[in-house]
Amino acid sequence: MTMPLNGPAAPGRDPIAEARRQWLAHGWHDAADGMAAVTSVMRAQQLLLTQIDALLRPFGLTFARFELLRLLSFAHGRRMTMRKAGQRLQVHPTSLTSLAARLASDGHITREANPDDGRSAILVLTDTGARLVEDATAVLNDDVFCGLGLAPQDIAVLVDVLGRFRATRGDFAP
Template sequence: MARSTRPLPLDPIAEARRQWNSHGWTSAADGMAAVTSIMRAQQLMLARVEAVLKPYGLSFARYEMLTLLSFTRDGVLPMASATARLQVHPTSVTNTVDRLEKDALVTRSAHPSDGRAALLTLTDAGRALVARASSDLNAVVFEVPGLERDDLAQLVRILGKFRRDAGDFDIPDAPAEPL
């Protein structure tokens, strides 16, 4: 959801927090405000990202897939590995790949040693498109995310701890191997 042309006269999340407290839900008020703030921040950030990707005909899901493939040594990755690394349902990956394949940005082929698996390959057109889109995303969104550098580092640390504690990932003993 994009930012309205005129800011609201009050912070609706602060008002919701006030209401939570006035209804006796004091122990949940801060958690509600944090969760709701993160969800609204996600909407604002996604709107910025989608505005940059729209001229390329990419959704964020399609962009993520192309980027993941571009980070591999040869632009090739088993579909199951893409599903795991993107942390989405296999059906979502299939739908994303279907659209990317239709646009000739990736190809899908049988895995040479596993008859049940499929390999995804980034095409030259896909590699060129994701390079241009990444350049614009870096310049317009990632280099200027709307937070001061110290706040940004603290936010990444806090959310990383939250994700790790929620079981999203383990801290590896050694750095990950390149794809």
């Protein structure tokens, strides 16, 4: 079991349920459920990132670096233009440049000039980076992705609901 960010909550008390109760008590009935939903998603993200960061730390990775390595490992020839990687990861070009620089300095990727566009670069996963991302993926699969603590049908509903939410916010076109 993962310890919450600020230690365990008081037994039997859900701070978000209490916040919802306060919203209702203050007359914000129309906003109470939305506030509870948003706060729950934000807290779930904090809990997952804390766990994932702790698991990736021994590999010298952050989740963002892991995602870039994993993306490159799936790419044809383990290579992809920076532009396409940024689009797939939904990362700002400046952030991607920083991620790539760190991974390159650690020997996990190389940057090559794009022969089709002299202004852009191609990111290439090295053998070292490929081994690292496989090892890190095994840990995340075992300790996070296979152990969410939710029933399979709950995971399916969660993914569906969040997918619809993301689509309505323009995250992708369904």
